[in-house]
Amino acid sequence: MFAWWSVFRFSAEVSFLKPFAPLCGAKVSGRCEHYRLMMLPRHIWPDTATISDDRLHLGGCDARALAATYGTPLYVFDEATLRGAMRACLAAFERQGLPFGVHYAAKALLNTALAQIVAQEGLGLDVVSGAELLVARRASLPMERVHFHGNAPGAAELERAVAWGVGAVVVDNLDELERLAALTAARERPQGVMLRVAPDIEASTHPAIATGGAGSKFGLLPETLDTAAARLRVSPGLRFLGLHAHIGSQIFDLEAFRATVAVLVDLAARLRARHGLTAEELSPGGGLGTPYLAEEAAPDVAAYAAALCASLRDRCAAHAMPLPRLTVEPGRSIVARAGVALYTVMGRKLAADGTIRYLHVDGGMADNPRPALYNARYTALLANCASAPPGPPVSVAGRYCESGDVLLRDVSLPPAQPGDLLAVATTGAYTLSMASAYNLAPRPAAVLVAEGRARLIQRRETEDDLLARDVPL
Ligand SMILES: Cc1ncc(COP(=O)(O)O)c(C=O)c1O
Incomplete structure (x- = not known):
């Protein structure tokens, strides 16, 4: 007798059960x-x-x-699954033979032990707050492997990110760029920045976690990119590293990721032509989906890496642009299943x-x-x-x-x-990191x-x- 009922939502008549029998x-x-x-x-x-x-x-x-x-x-995290997901992602990009980085997105879940594992496995970290930076430091994660994001970071948080020497501040809007330029004006060693753009790509996911559309609160519209570039050119404390976009979370459609990379390369080519700025790094963010139900298929991280890298190669060739480093920021796909x-x-x-x-x-x-x-x-x-x-x-x-x-x-x-x-x-993902103390029940x-x-x-x-x-x- 074959008792799988407890695992399935609707029915035990699911074909992949058979191998387990x-x-x-x-x-x-x-x-x-x-x-x-x-x-x-x-x-x-x-x-x-x-x-x-x-x-x-x-x-x-x-x-x-x-x-x-x-x-x-109680939340139980399986170390083997966690490390396995990190290694699979690194290996998938390694196989593509391009310069790349994998930055775990701390918003999915962060604690010091997890940041230590991130450091041990050779990933970088994306953070969005001063406290997330603190955790990165507690875990001895090299700061050059940390990217600091946010659409409304506090002054003290930006100061900490710069003072601690994060690899990049990913700037979301012109006002943030202005603040960062003022903060770094007297610095001897310029702070690396990436500009986050709104690529106008509507990926298929829940509207609350779709972030790539022109109407999203995140990112510079391509029309304002020239203003940002002009500001960068007269900001001695800032060094342009490249462009960033993130189209949302829980996305299975590789075409949307491919299109995002194409938009980034096109915009990088425009910045080079109009402003003489060279993008050394491009990041299409995170967002790869994770199955939650038995009948949902798991996305193939190798196919994801191949799709992104093929798009990068094609568009760079079309613009006769040297290949920049590709940085991805997976969160959910690293930690959810663990x-x-x-x-x-x-x-x-x-x-x-x-x-x-x-x-x-x-x-x-x-x-x-x-x-x-x-x-x-x-x-x-x-x-x-x-x-x-x-x-x-x-x-x-x-x-x-x-x-x-x-x-x-x-x-x-x-x-x-x-x-x-x-x-x-x-x-594992977007649960404890979003937890509240509602009804004053301890987390x-x-x-x-x-x-x-x-x-x-x-x-x-x-x-x-x-x-x-x-x-x-
Ligand atoms: C800028 C940025 N990068 C990466 C991620 C991680 O996305 P995911 O957990 O879906 O991989 C997010 C989350 O939505 C994000 O806002």
Whole structure:
């Protein structure tokens, strides 16, 4: 018998299940059927995720034991998956034979341990705040591998970025350029800058995370690029490095990335012709999509790298331009699949006939706002009873005081009881980094797992932490 129900949202009739079938050997026991060892689909779950004796294991650690030790909600990060994604991205660009850089986008998730892994694996880092810069420094990440972004950075943040010698400040608008020019006017060593442009490319993704259109709040319109170039030419404290664009996140269409590179090269050629500025570096940003459901296909990072590099080669040849360095900024595609969120089922809402309408869990929109913000969908299983047959579709509601606090809608799960442990896959990106303390519920802890060992990389927020900024009258 083949029990994959708990993993799938709609149906177990999914063709890629078949290769896993030989790994399953069933024996029935109580509420759950036990399997000696079951691998989970790699494009949704971490590389090391297995179901052994009916329980989810991550990085060789029993999810139930992790929850017992660290409490829930708990975010578990699989080190092998994380490093594997970084290496795959580097290798994909390496194979293209062009000068390149891979900068992990810190906004997807940042803590010092992760920044240390980024440093060890040879990636750079994109940051957007002074505190993200601090984390980069704590992790001893060489500052020349850090790019500082933002459409409205504070004065102190810009000062820190310049004083610490970041590799580039990626300038979003003319006012920021003006501030940066004033800040660096007396510098002996000019600060490298890239100009972020709005390429007018509407990629297919949720409107809230589409950033490439002309109407987006981000980036210089091509019409204002000449003004920026003129300012750069009379700014002795600034050195033009190149152009940047980012068309959005959760994008699967390689054509949109290819078009972005073409726009960047065309604009670089224009700057060279009109202003004598040479772009040494071009960056089409990040944005490569990640599957969240079993039926979604994983994008091919090798095809992504090939598409970007082919576009760069073609357009540069058309303009007789030397090849600049290509820098990409993946966030989600590096960290999303490495993360699994663990929640305890606290209660249920039952229909009159006793069927379960909602499971209530001890986290929700404050640690993972993506369902509420973008109608994001997820895949889940019961970590303590991973191969039990499913009951009727059920929704998983968070603990927060909003009707929109529903993490999963109408998913197939075994009939759960209070105390069961829910594992939600692909929760590494844009969850903890966007977490809030809504309802004054402390933010979750995060652990890194590898080879049977778990290390706390972010402790759970405490009530004292929450009240530390609270000032009584
Ligand atoms: C400028 C910039 N670069 C990179 C990224 C990372 O995007 P993703 O996590 O989709 O790869 C973002 C996020 O949207 C971004 O704004």
